Amino acid sequence: MSELNVSLGHSASKKIVTVVLGTQWGDEGKGKLVDILSAEIDICARCAGGNNAGHTIVVPMGPEKVETTFAFHLLPSGLINPKCTGVIGSGVVIHVPSFFAELDQLQAQGLDCTNRLFISDRAHLVFDFHQIVDGLKEVELGGSSIGTTKKGIGPAYSSKASRSGLRVHHLFDHDTFASKFRRVVEGRFKRYGHFEYDTEGEIDRYKALAERLKPYVIDSVVYLHDALASGKKILVEGANALMLDIDFGTYPFVTSSSTTIGGVCIGLGIPPKMIDKSIGVVKAYTTRVGGGPFPTEQLNEIGVHLQEVGAEYGTTTGRRRRCGWLDLVVLKHSTLINGYDTFNLTKLDVLDDLSEIKVAVKYLVDGKELHGFPADLDILEKVEVSYVTLPGWQTSIASTRSYEELPENCKKYISFIETYLKVPIEWIGVGPRRESMIKKAIS
Numbered sequence: 054m055s056e057l058n059v060s061l062g063h064s065a066s067k068k069i070v071t072v073v074l075g076t077q078w079g080d081e082g083k084g085k086l087v088d089i090l091s092a093e094i095d096i097c098a099r100c101a102g103g104n105n106a107g108h109t110i111v112v113p114m115g116p117e118k119v120e121t122t123f124a125f126h127l128l129p130s131g132l133i134n135p136k137c138t139g140v141i142g143s144g145v146v147i148h149v150p151s152f153f154a155e156l157d158q159l160q161a162q163g164l165d166c167t168n169r170l171f172i173s174d175r176a177h178l179v180f181d182f183h184q185i186v187d188g189l190k191e192v193e194l195g196g197s198s199i200g201t202t203k204k205g206i207g208p209a210y211s212s213k214a215s216r217s218g219l220r221v222h223h224l225f226d227h228d229t230f231a232s233k234f235r236r237v238v239e240g241r242f243k244r245y246g247h248f249e250y251d252t253e254g255e256i257d258r259y260k261a262l263a264e265r266l267k268p269y270v271i272d273s274v275v276y277l278h279d280a281l282a283s284g285k286k287i288l289v290e291g292a293n294a295l296m297l298d299i300d301f302g303t304y305p306f307v308t309s310s311s312t313t314i315g316g317v318c319i320g321l322g323i324p325p326k327m328i329d330k331s332i333g334v335v336k337a338y339t340t341r342v343g344g345g346p347f348p349t350e351q352l353n354e355i356g357v358h359l360q361e362v363g364a365e366y367g368t369t370t371g372r373r374r375r376c377g378w379l380d381l382v383v384l385k386h387s388t389l390i391n392g393y394d395t396f397n398l399t400k401l402d403v404l405d406d407l408s409e410i411k412v413a414v415k416y417l418v419d420g421k422e423l424h425g426f427p428a429d430l431d432i433l434e435k436v437e438v439s440y441v442t443l444p445g446w447q448t449s450i451a452s453t454r455s456y457e458e459l460p461e462n463c464k465k466y467i468s469f470i471e472t473y474l475k476v477p478i479e480w481i482g483v484g485p486r487r488e489s490m491i492k493k494a495i496s
Contacts, residue, residue: 067281067284067327068326068327068328068329068330069281069284069285069286069287069327069329070281070286070287070288070289070317070323070327070328070329071090071094071286071287071288071289071328071329071330071331071332072288072289072291072314072317072328072330072331072332073086073087073090073288073289073290073291073331073332073334073397074291074294074295074312074313074314074331074332074333074334074391074393075291075292075293075294075295075297075312075333075334076294076295076333076334076335076383076384076387076388076391076393076396077294077295077296077335077336077339077340077341077380077383077384077387078294078296078297078302078303078339078340078341078342078347079106079293079294079296079297079341079342080107080294080336080340080341080342080365080367080374081294081334081335081336081397081399082334082336082397082399082400082482083108083130083290083291083334084108084109084110084125084130084290085110085399085482085485085487085490086332086334086397086399086480086482086490087108087129087130087131087288087290088110088112088130088131088133088134088487089480089487089490090131090288091130091131091133091134091137091288092134092137093286094131094137094286094287094288095136095137095138095280095285095286095287096131096137096138096139096140096277096280096285096286096287096288097129097130097131097132097137097138097139097140097287097288097289097290098129098139098140098141098142098277098287098288098289098290098321099127099128099129099139099140099141099142099145099289099290099292099320100142100144100145100289100290100291100292100316100317100319100320100321101142101144101145101291101292101293101310101311101312101316101319101320102145102146102206102292102293102308102310102312103127103145103146103147103148103179103204103205103206103209103292104126104127104147104148104151104152104155104179104204104206105126105204105206105292105293105308106125106126106127106292106293107124107125107126107367108124108125108126108130108290109122109123109124109125109485110122110123110125110130110133110487111123111485111486111487112133112486112487113487114162114163114164115163120486121162121163123159123162123164124158125155125159126151126155127141127145127147127148127151127152127155128141128152128155128156128159128166128170129141129290130290131288131290132159132164132166132169132170133164135165137169138169138170138171139166139169139170139171140171140172140173140271140273140276140277140321141170141171141172141173141176141273142173142176142273142277142320142321142322143173143175143176143273143274143320143321143322144176144310144311144316144319144320144321145173145176145320146176146177146178146179146206146209146210146213146310147172147176147177147178147179147221148178148179148180148183148184148204148205149178149259149262149266150262151179151204152172152266153262153265156170170269171269171270171271171273171276172221172266172269172270172271172273173221173270173271173272173273173274174220174221174222174270174271174272174273175220175221175222175273175274176220176221177209177210177212177213177218177219177220177221178209178218178219178220178221178223178224179204179205179206179209180205180209180219180234180255181205181250181255182205182237182238182241182248182250182255183205183206183208183209183212184203184204184205184208185205185248185250186205186208186241186245187203187204187205187206187207187208188203189245189248206308206309206310207308207309209309210309210310211309212237217237217240218237219233219234219237221266221270222270224259224262224263224266225263225267225270227260227263230256230259230263231256234252234255234256234259235252235256238250238252273321273322274322277321277322277323278322281323281327287323289317289321289323291312291316291317292310292312293308293310293312294312294387295312295313295386295387295390295391296341296383296386296387297312298310298311298312298313298316298390299311299312300313301313301386301390303345303346303430303433304428304430306343306344306345306346306430313390313391314328314331314390314391314392330394330395331391331392331393331394332393332394332395332396332397332479332480333384333387333388333391333393333395333396333397333476334396334397334399335379335384335396335397335398335399335470335478336379336398336399336400337379337398337399337400337401337403337404337466338359338363338376338377338378338379338400338403338404339376339377339378339379339380339383340359340363340365340374340375340376340377341374341375342367342372342374342375343372345430346430346433346434347375347377348377348380348382348413348416348433348436348438349377349378349379349380349413349438350375350376350377351376351377351378355376355378355407356375356376356377358406358407359376359377359403360373360374360376362403362406363376363400363403378410378411378412378413378440379410379412379413379470380413380438381412381413381414381470381473381474382413382414382415382416382423382426383413383426384470384474385426385473385474386425386426388474388476393476394476395476395477395478395479395480395495396470396471396474396476396477396478396479396480397478397479397480397481397482398467398470398478398480398481398482399482400482401450401463401466401467401481401482401483402449402450402451402482402483402484402489404445404446404466405445405446405447405448405449405450405451406445406447407445407447408444408445408447409442409443409444409445410442410443410444410445410466411440411441411442411443412440412441412442412443412466412469412470413438413439413440414439414440414441414473415438415439416433416436416437416438416439417436417437417438417439418432418435418436418437422439423436441469443462443465443466443469444462444465445462446459446460446461446462446463446466448460450463450483451483451484451489453483453491454488454491455491456481456491456493456494459481459491467481477493477495477496478493478495479492479493479495480492480493481493
């Protein structure tokens with residue numbers, strides 16, 4: 054332990070952690086940037102959420118460079134790069150059968166994750182009864198349904214907060230696990246009635262799953278700090294996004310974890326001083342899945358255009374996403390909380406065919422501008438959105454590979470966002486493939 058402390062003290066001045074976070078309501082395209090950045094890092098870590106996240110990456114695989122689409126839900130996207138190790142941190146909630154189903158699918162597609170994928174022993178577990186309860190809670194809410202993915206994420210975090218949850222390390226003392234598991238399930242029966250569930254069958258199932266899981270389980274705090282001490286670079290892949298944060302999002306239409314820069318420290322046990330750079334991923338328009346207010350939503354031909362051209366369907370759920378204009382009020386709120394150093398603007402090519410593009414710059418209530426994003430959703434429902442209209446470029450940018458080649462009106466759109474938010478845009482996505490990303494010089 055003394056050697057660890059000495060080595061940590063020696064490297065304390067080095068900031069070698071990069072963080073990629075969603076800035077809106079998720080689905081911004083974080084996975085592709087993580088994939089690109091992972092080529093130059095050692096460890097890609099997930100800090101929060103569960104298999105309700107969904108990152109799609111399209112990359113060439115094998116000697117023939119066959120374009121392959123990988124769908125990540127729980128596993129870190131950086132695993133696509135063969136020299137990158139994936140870590141699922143303590144703040145993540147894990148449904149073990151889904152972990153193995155995803156891993157098996159990735160390996161069947163030619164992605165070998167042997168000896169480079171690890172799980173924190175402190176991570177909490179999601180069980181099938183959590184998923185059943187997730188659905189029951191939605192029914193209970195009726196017209197006020199949150200619109201969850203029904204993956205059991207919320208109930209698992211609820212168990213964690215009420216100190217009745219089970220963690221990964223509990224799996225390896227089977228008798229103690231079985232006793233705790235029975236007690237937790239009985240508690241759910243008392244709360245929701247006796248739903249159909251084979252408690253003893255699950256206990257037997259997890260005895261076998263525990264044996265398979267054991268090689269992946271580590272003390273992630275020691276692992277990550279040893280890596281930091283030796284100068285290894287860590288990339289943190291955020292899940293969901295700021296507007297789905299349990300504290301700062303559109304509560305209660307949010308996820309159940311901290312999706313902010315603070316969640317990185319909480320979910321991985323990394324001190325703030327080790328974070329060198331935070332990159333906010335911004336879709337060139339706005340989308341969200343599930344219920345809740347959406348001020349710039351376009352329930353018209355523009356919304357349909359963004360939905361169809363942008364292929365706005367959930368990676369995890371397949372649900373059609375709601376679409377609207379870019380909302381800079383949302384992004385200012387997001388920027389204040391997360392302090393982004395740069396942005397990655399994604400899916401800019403989806404706007405190619407539009408003759409004009411609107412951008413939300415103010416919220417007004419009774420003619421007065423709101424100074425900030427309101428906590429009260431009743432107020433949010435009433436806002437009048439003030440837009441600035443910018444000219445479109447009406448030409449394809451899909452094959453563009455440098456900022457200088459972009460149409461002037463496209464550059465003006467980018468510049469308008471940078472000026473309003475006072476944060477430079479460093480990366481620009483112009484298509485789904487790995488190579489469809491422009492790196493813009495920033496001062």
